[in-house]
Amino acid sequence: MQDGQLAPGAKLPSARDVQAQYGIANSTAQNALRVLKEEGPIYFVQDRGVFVRQLSPRAQFLKRYHEGLEEATAQYRADEDAHRQVKHFVWDGLTEAWRQQGPDTPLITQW
Template sequence: MRSTPEQPPYQKIAAELRRSIRTGRYRPGDRLPSARELMEQHGIANGTAQNALNLLKQEGVAYSVHGRGSFVAQDLSRAEPPALPAEGHHPCSGELAALTAQVGALSAQVAELCALVTSLRAAERPRNGDLELSPRGAVEAPRLRYGGR
C-alpha cells in the first residue's frame, strides 16, 4: 500500500476502517480484521497494522479482547479522534495515582499474609514422636520394637 507523504499508512488504514464502520460494513460488536488480515490485504508490516488498530482503540472506535481480536465499540459517539490533553496532563492522571497507591497497599497486605501463612505452617508441623496424618487420612505411628526384634 502506498501512502501520501502527509498521511502515514497506519492512519490511512484506520481511516478506511472508520469509513467501513460508518457505512455499516462493520457494526457495533462486529470483529474487525486482525493485524495479520490487514497485513495480507494491504501489504504492510505487522507494526503498521497494529498501529492502525491501536489508533482506533485510542479513539474509542474499537476495543480488543485478549485472544479474540478487535471489535467495533458499542458507543460510536466518539468516532472521531478525541482532542489531545494539555501537555504533561492526562485526564486520568489523578485516577492513575490513586490506583497506584492502592496497588502498593495491596502488595504490602499480600506480603503480610504470606508471612503469616508461613509462620502458621511452621507452627503446625508435627514434632518428633507426634502422630501424623498421611495424605490418605490414615494415622501413622512411629515403629515400636519389642524385645530383641
C-alpha cells in the first residue's frame, strides 16, 4: 500500500484467503487486518470486503517527503563515494610520485 502497488479502493484478500495463502492461523490474519484498520490504511465494508483507503493529504505529503529524503540520501552516498575515490586516486598518485623521486622528497602527510 505504501509503495503504491495497491491503489486506493483496491480490494484486499479476506482473512481466510490470507490464512490459506500464507499458512497462518485465521486469528493471526484477522489481527493483522485489525491492526491495519486501526492504523488507517484500510477500511472494511460489511459483506463486501476490505479495501485500501485513500491517503490523507498529510500522509501523501509525508510519503513524498520520505521518498525525497531517501533519494537525497542515496545521492549523498554516491557523492561521498565519488569524493572518496577521487581522494584515493590523488593520494595514490602523490605517493607514487614521491616514491619515484626518492626518500628525501617531502611527503604530504595530511589530506
